[in-house]
Amino acid sequence: MPTTASGPTTLSDKVWDAHVVRQAAGEPDLLFIDLHLVHEVTSPQAFAGLKLAGRPVRRPDLTLATEDHNTPTLDIDRPIADPVSRTQVDTLRKNAAEFGIRIHSLGDKDQGVVHIIGPQLGITQPGMTIVCGDSHTSTHGAFGALAFGIGTSEVEHVLATQTLPQARPKTMAVNINGDLPAGVTAKDVVLALIAKVGTGGGQGYIVEYRGTTIENLSMEGRMTICNMSIEWGAKAGMIAPDQATFDYIKGRPHAPEGEQWDAAVEYWKTLRSDDDAVFDREVDIDATQLTPFVTWGTNPGQGVPLGAVVPTPSDFTDEVDRTAAEKALQYMGLTAGTPMREIAVDTVFLGSCTNGRIEDLRLAASVLQGNRIADSVRMLVVPGSARVRLQAEIEGLDKVFLEAGAEWRAAGCSMCLGMNPDQLAPGERAASTSNRNFEGRQGKGGRTHLVSPAVAAATAITGHLSAPQDLIPAEQKG
Amino acid sequence: MDKFSTHIGVPVPLRRSNVDTDQIIPAVYLKRITRDGFEDGLFSAWRNDPDFVLNQEAYRAGTILIPGPEFGTGSSREHAVWALQNYGFKVVIGSRFGDIFRNNSGKAGLLVALVEQDVVEQLWDWVDAHPGTAIEVSLEDRVISLPDGTRHGFTIDDFTRQRLLEGLDDISMTLQHSDEIAAYEASRPSFKPATLPVRTAD
Numbered sequence A: 001m002p003t004t005a006s007g008p009t010t011l012s013d014k015v016w017d018a019h020v021v022r023q024a025a026g027e028p029d030l031l032f033i034d035l036h037l038v039h040e041v042t043s044p045q046a047f048a049g050l051k052l053a054g055r056p057v058r059r060p061d062l063t064l065a066t067e068d069h070n071t072p073t074l075d076i077d078r079p080i081a082d083p084v085s086r087t088q089v090d091t092l093r094k095n096a097a098e099f100g101i102r103i104h105s106l107g108d109k110d111q112g113v114v115h116i117i118g119p120q121l122g123i124t125q126p127g128m129t130i131v132c133g134d135s136h137t138s139t140h141g142a143f144g145a146l147a148f149g150i151g152t153s154e155v156e157h158v159l160a161t162q163t164l165p166q167a168r169p170k171t172m173a174v175n176i177n178g179d180l181p182a183g184v185t186a187k188d189v190v191l192a193l194i195a196k197v198g199t200g201g202g203q204g205y206i207v208e209y210r211g212t213t214i215e216n217l218s219m220e221g222r223m224t225i226c227n228m229s230i231e232w233g234a235k236a237g238m239i240a241p242d243q244a245t246f247d248y249i250k251g252r253p254h255a256p257e258g259e260q261w262d263a264a265v266e267y268w269k270t271l272r273s274d275d276d277a278v279f280d281r282e283v284d285i286d287a288t289q290l291t292p293f294v295t296w297g298t299n300p301g302q303g304v305p306l307g308a309v310v311p312t313p314s315d316f317t318d319e320v321d322r323t324a325a326e327k328a329l330q331y332m333g334l335t336a337g338t339p340m341r342e343i344a345v346d347t348v349f350l351g352s353c354t355n356g357r358i359e360d361l362r363l364a365a366s367v368l369q370g371n372r373i374a375d376s377v378r379m380l381v382v383p384g385s386a387r388v389r390l391q392a393e394i395e396g397l398d399k400v401f402l403e404a405g406a407e408w409r410a411a412g413c414s415m416c417l418g419m420n421p422d423q424l425a426p427g428e429r430a431a432s433t434s435n436r437n438f439e440g441r442q443g444k445g446g447r448t449h450l451v452s453p454a455v456a457a458a459t460a461i462t463g464h465l466s467a468p469q470d471l472i473p474a475e476q477k478g
Numbered sequence B: 001m002d003k004f005s006t007h008i009g010v011p012v013p014l015r016r017s018n019v020d021t022d023q024i025i026p027a028v029y030l031k032r033i034t035r036d037g038f039e040d041g042l043f044s045a046w047r048n049d050p051d052f053v054l055n056q057e058a059y060r061a062g063t064i065l066i067p068g069p070e071f072g073t074g075s076s077r078e079h080a081v082w083a084l085q086n087y088g089f090k091v092v093i094g095s096r097f098g099d100i101f102r103n104n105s106g107k108a109g110l111l112v113a114l115v116e117q118d119v120v121e122q123l124w125d126w127v128d129a130h131p132g133t134a135i136e137v138s139l140e141d142r143v144i145s146l147p148d149g150t151r152h153g154f155t156i157d158d159f160t161r162q163r164l165l166e167g168l169d170d171i172s173m174t175l176q177h178s179d180e181i182a183a184y185e186a187s188r189p190s191f192k193p194a195t196l197p198v199r200t201a202d
């Protein structure tokens, strides 16, 4: 049973220790939860459980609900067409009203993907514990919060008690150093990392991403990296807060003010791993060697540089990897040895809690500006939140997308998980800025290549996997 | 939650690795607001394939699933656990699991028995040779027993084991510590944010 750490301490241990309500031998620690995010898909059974037991929500003032997974991205002012989806969204609204929980519903300016709206409202802050019935809760770790996904039984537990029993995970440092080469983004970093460590590489660990590459990333980029922590099995991903973090939070609706701000910043500055803190494991990445990275298979670890070819299963020494590669190539309809750049796509999806923030839209728009997407491609641009959509419209990005021939949609998860009508048809192939290329994730039989927003935009123009660099005529490249 | 002690049932070999929760149950099946009825969505992409293991006569009534490594990775959806339970599964035996899936299973009463991958392979081979033959899984002893007398130990953490054996409800257990929660709440720094009253940009 790990006890409260003494001596040099890691960031995650500091945050963990600050939330222990109760520690007892042979039991997991009971952790206090500072913020509980709720959405329509993983909460109905939890609220039903509360009602059955006649329990209230302990801290409605630490709970925030939104509608995102199951909502349409067209005609959002009309009732949701699918009656089962409508019932689920209505159920969340009723539960929020009954239990006194704040909700941002479809049509509200603060509605959006749950992991986008927390940071946007300034309610995601360093040193907090944040949970949600959603595995990409790890996104909030970009602020130095301990944030992780939970299941519906745990959602009910947090609603009832504002705590969670948790066994303390091991700690891992991922050291990423060096300047990113031009055209390489946070998404490429994390895809390359997962390809290196494998989808199970982080299992049982809370990971801290650090090093100069991380320090030089924007908050949006840091969120992209923390977002995908779960894709290599980590319990959570964290980044120590710094001036960029404080600047991002300052002035947002729920940011502390005045003396409270000063007290908060003073505390936040202590949230760093001590210099001689020891991690259970460390991984090093040289960022200067990275290039745009894309996936070829059906899990996020099956990726290669865009300049590489589809791998040959027999080249994998591990039998499990070899079989997985064979199955993946079959599902993806790919032939070993094909250059990744020759893979043609039908659909490009720009959005999700990985890459649906304003910076992602700006990057993609800068590539699309003055270009048309290929006739063979449909491109869906789905802002991560209603405010991202508004901001993009203020900046005129919507026009860039529309003039390029893309569709400009309302905010939500959309084709990231294909729960609403935004889906791939069987056999269709997508370049997607989301986080999962699982079989059928974006629609039954659909095929997904995970890419960065820059690669998504360039791919939409050429119709096959491409980087913005490929759009420059050879004679100008010099 | 029902108490879990020993289960005797037919094992089903699922010779695949990285079966994420999207494959266990795709998102389109997650719209229900109850905990039942998810069996239709279980492994839905594979269920139409006559060769899929659950479509083979010997395994139709299977209750013990033996998948390859990295089972239940990805999405946190507890529906994956419910779908397995709704279909009739009581136990999953494997070498590596997604953390959230394993957690969810413990809460919902599905036993996840951890063994080394070479035990998984041995079990697969044994099941192939004896399709449809029941085996026994004892949570009390943490042992999987085959009818020929072979026994394989499995791992499960003490706390989850005890909860399953006694059928305890986590929430009631935690609520016994309400005083400690209240004491913690009283000591929280005042700069920590609250969702209420609502503050938005305009």
Ligand code: SF4
Binding pocket: A068, A069, A113, A114, A115, A134, A136, A352, A353, A354, A412, A413, A416, A417, A434, A435
């Ligand atoms: S955008 Fe995708 S990954 Fe993010 S919360 Fe929605 S469904 Fe999950």
